[in-house]
Structures are given as C-alpha cells and as structure tokens.
Amino acid sequence: MAEPTILYHVDDSVATITFNRPDRLNAITKDLEAELFSAMQQAEAAEEVRVIILTGAGRGFCAGADLDALSWIAGTDWNTADDADLRDKLVAPRPRDGVPDGFQKTYSYFPAIQKPIIAAINGPAVGLGFVLSMYCDIRIASENARFGTAFAQRGLIAEHGLSWMLPHLVGLSNALDLLYSARIIDAQEAARMGFVSRVVPPDQLMDEVRSYARLLATTVSPRSLRVMKRQVYAALFQDLGEAIETANEEMLASFRTEDFAEGIGHFLEKRPPRFTGR
Secondary structure, eight states, rough: OOOOOOOOOOOOOOOOEEEEEGGHHHGGGHHHHHHHHHHHHHHOOOOTTEEEEEEESOOOOOOOOOOGGGGHHHHHTTTTHHHHHHHHHHHOOOOOOSSSSGGBTTTTTGGGSSOOOOEOSSSSHHHHHHHHHHSSEEEETTTOOOEEGGGGGGTSSSOTHHHHHHHHOHHHHHHHHHHHHOOOHHHHHHHHHSSSSEOOGGGGGHHHHHHHHHHHHHOOOHHHHHHHHHHHHTTTOHHHHHHHHHHHHHHHHTSSSSSHHHHHHHHHSSSOOOOOOO
C-alpha cells in the first residue's frame, strides 16, 4: 500500500497537516493536492479542531510541482488544447456558498477555511510551495527556510493569484522583485519583507508553532477567530466604510453569543476561559 502523501494528526485541539513526500522535498502531485484538500475539509469540519498547522516532512516545506508527475503538460498540444478543460484542472472541487469565487480555486481556498491556518515552514517553499505558504494566515519560518516564486524561470507567469495576493503581503516592489527575478531568498529576508511573521532556529520551529497554535486554541474565542478571519479577507474587497458596516453588524451579533458571555465571565471571575465557539 502506498504511503499517504499527507499526514493528519490532532492534538490539544490543533490539527497538524504534513506534506509527506520527503524524498521529493514534498513536491506536489495530483494525489497530494487532493489529499491536502480533503485534510483541510476534515480539519474544518472537526468540532474539536480549533487551529490548523501546515508543514512538511523532512528538510523541505514544499518544493513546488513535481515535474516528473506533470507529463500531461509535456504531452499536450497547446495549439489545439481546450482552454476550458485546462481551467477545470485549476479549480478546486465542491464550490461553497457564500465564499468569493477567488477563494475557491485550487490553491486559494485556504482563506475560506473557517479556522486559522499557520504555516510552519521548515525548509524550501518554492513555486507552488510558495503559493501554498502565501495563502496561509500566518507564516513562521525556520532559519533553514528558503523562498522563491520560480515561475519566470520556467517560462510561466504569476500563477494562482500571486499577482493579487503577494503585493498585499509584501508590497508592490517586493512582489515584482520576487516574481521578476525568481531568486531564492532566505528566511530573514522574507521576514524583512513581511512575508513571514518570525524566524526561529530549526530545532525550535515546531515547538514555537505548536505553542502559538495552543494559545489560539485555548485562550481566545473560536467564534471570534472565525468571524475575524472572514472579516479580514472580505475587507480586501471592501472600502473602509463597508468594513465598518460589516464590523458593526458582527459586533451586534457577537453580543448574543455564548462566547461573549464567557469572555466577560472568565475575566470577572479571574479564571481560564471555557469558550464553546457558539
């Protein structure tokens, strides 16, 4: 029986999803892509899971597409290919109601997952691996991490929404630098650009990420996290007035929740919170 390309483990209300092709630096295949989507859906549906960690086995996070597995590209006559059929390969299955179309594509669906996703970037995150790390909510990197877009070196373009998402994270000039040059940058430069939140020694990475994930899982309201994530990504398509109107509506709704009552109660009673997410 073949080894799963994705490992899934839950502990202390935190689901850890691990790319599991260490001999290939966790390069992406169609099987891995499908298993990753399934694992994310599983973590989102599991009531006991409050935070998701995404990382890679071995010394890499994800080295991008497995070129050996992309024989369908080399074997396609692009002068006669059906563009609609190609687009079908690039869209995630099972569209979701109430989710912007842009957050329902093959690699851009992470913002639609209603729980925080933290990337624990242990090594190279290049090409599609860079894209996947970009769509995580928070990125924490090992000193061994390396980043690169790679696409210009393959004669390709800014794939999977990079042209929109990357400037939001690192600014226009840095985004164009990374896209134009396809150069590899280290974790410290990624941190200076604002692409990663912090850089830690390799032997401390998972402890650091799990500690932060447990903080989110145990000390703050899961409902607050869910609503805040939706607000922040929706605000990318709103002006300030629209964002304020959304916040006002969400504030009124929060007053009626169990988590709001618990938030006041545990503070006044000086005890640890017991949030339910409701």
